[in-house]
Amino acid sequence: MAEPKKIRMRTPLVEMDGDEMTRIIWQMVKDDLICPFVELKSEYFDLGLRHRDETDDEVTVNAAEATRRLGVAVKCATITPNAQRVEEYGLKQMWKSPNGTIRALLDGTVFRTPIVVRGIEPQVRSWKRPITIARHAYGDVYRNVEIRVPGAGRAELVLTSADGTERRELIHEFTSPGVIQGMHNLDASIESFATSCLEYALATRQDLWFATKDTISKTYDHRFKDIFADLFEASYKERFEAAGIEYFYTLIDDAVARVMRSEGGFVWACKNYDGDVMSDMLSAAFGSLAMMTSVLVSPQGHFEYEAAHGTVQRHYYRHLKGERTSTNSVATIFAWSGALRKRGELDDTPELASFADRLEKATIDTIESGQMTGDLARITTFPKPQTLDTEQFILAVAEHLRP
Structure with a gap:
């Protein structure tokens, strides 16, 4: 033949x-x-x-x-x-x-979804449908700067503007050894992340959840929350309503509790490190780390x-x-x-x-x-x-x- x-x-x-x-x-x-x-x-x-x-x-x-x-x-x-x-x-x-x-x-967003097969049952009994993790793929701990503090010293966060002016915030007065970590993100990257997540939710007709910890991180995490909210209200609210799907924001710890009680079938948007951890948790709970798509x-x-x-x-x-x-x-x-x-x-x-x-x-x-x-x-x-x-x-x- x-x-x-x-x-x-x-x-x-x-x-x-x-x-x-x-x-x-x-x-x-x-x-x-x-x-x-x-x-x-x-x-x-x-x-x-x-x-x-x-x-x-x-x-x-x-x-x-x-x-x-x-x-x-x-x-x-x-x-x-x-x-x-x-x-x-x-x-x-x-x-x-x-x-x-x-x-x-590439300034992209990572979408990871468990591969569901008969005979491999989720560890969480309430899960009936896959949960997709949307992970921001820029900044945070993956682009950090770190210093090992050998002893006593004053640590400050300093921003030098283009005109030479400085803004300073005290991090900590060290009296003994420790460590310092500096992280950053960009409005443009966060906007790209939010756009990708909202478009993906519409394309797959799934609810979109977004979670950070803005009650503690009142500037950094709150910026993510505001950008998502502003973009949704300006460009996506009516489209989501027409598609019969929902966008909502919640704290990351509340999101974890909600996820464990859910039936699945939604997109969960996370900051970079949160998405790294939660995608591994979901893949293991759905069966195996080797049973997850990632794009x-x-x-x-x-x-x-x-x-x-x-x-x-x-x-x-x-x-x-x-x-x-x-x-x-x-x-x-x-x-x-x-x-x-x-x-x-x-x-x-x-x-x-x-x-x-x-x-x-x-x-x-x-x-x-x-x-x-x-x-x-x-x-x-x-x-x-x-x-x-x-x-x-x-x-x-x-x-x-x-x-």
Whole structure:
């Protein structure tokens, strides 16, 4: 029987390779699930830690610039080095998070949604529908400046205006060692964040929640609250009413309590760090860190799809020893399907978007047939799941994908 004709792509997408076990999975997904069916066109960037170090992290900037040019990117999980990694890899310096660099350059919002499958039940019994986290992707602790205070001293926050005038606020009079952290954000970035969240809620017809702690942070967090409120009242209130959806603001601690009692099915907008923490909480509560989609959306309409989890270091070291691993590849598969679907939509190639739909269905069908990786087999409600290793699961998806 002749091999089926491969789907052609009009425009390349940006491909950002990564680190450790997810780099191994990345190649398997391409070899077994993408390239047999699609004539893949991509501009390749190696964001593996060693290559980032060799290029002084210029490769990360180049990948972000290519995303602005081509409009769609797919990214593998990457290492954000700590002191231990600097020593392990012999790095020139402790490079910043590539995700943080890309998010800052694209000024985007990260939307993360759990992948719901039969047999993997949410830990919170009231949740019936997925909850999407909208994470601001600029500033806060990810762009901070820190000082280790060795002893007694006076710490001040100083703003020097363009005309040379200064404004000073006392942070603390230190009488003993401590630490200082300075954070910032930009009105323009907050407005982009608010716009992306409001547009996403309208596009998906879901309520939008936004939460900070403005009762404590009366200037910083309150600025977020005001920008969201002003934009909603000026441009979105009537559109939300027509769509039958709601926007409301609440404190972050109240939002957590509301989320735990909800049925799901809404968008929860969070500041940068809050979104980082809450998306991991939601993904784990819905089943697994490897069962969540993640897409960075810029105000200009650029899209970067990625797996929301890390590089699975422990499995990688086992893989290097030749030991069997059972690493969940679902988030990586869905990163590729999301990017291919968006490329198809933007290029008006419906066959490519349709393939992305089939790839996701094949992945879900594999799990719902009882074939899954070890992380899911430990929590499934199916009585006798078949636990597959890393490669076996991807090959099982390929079987479900074939016509």
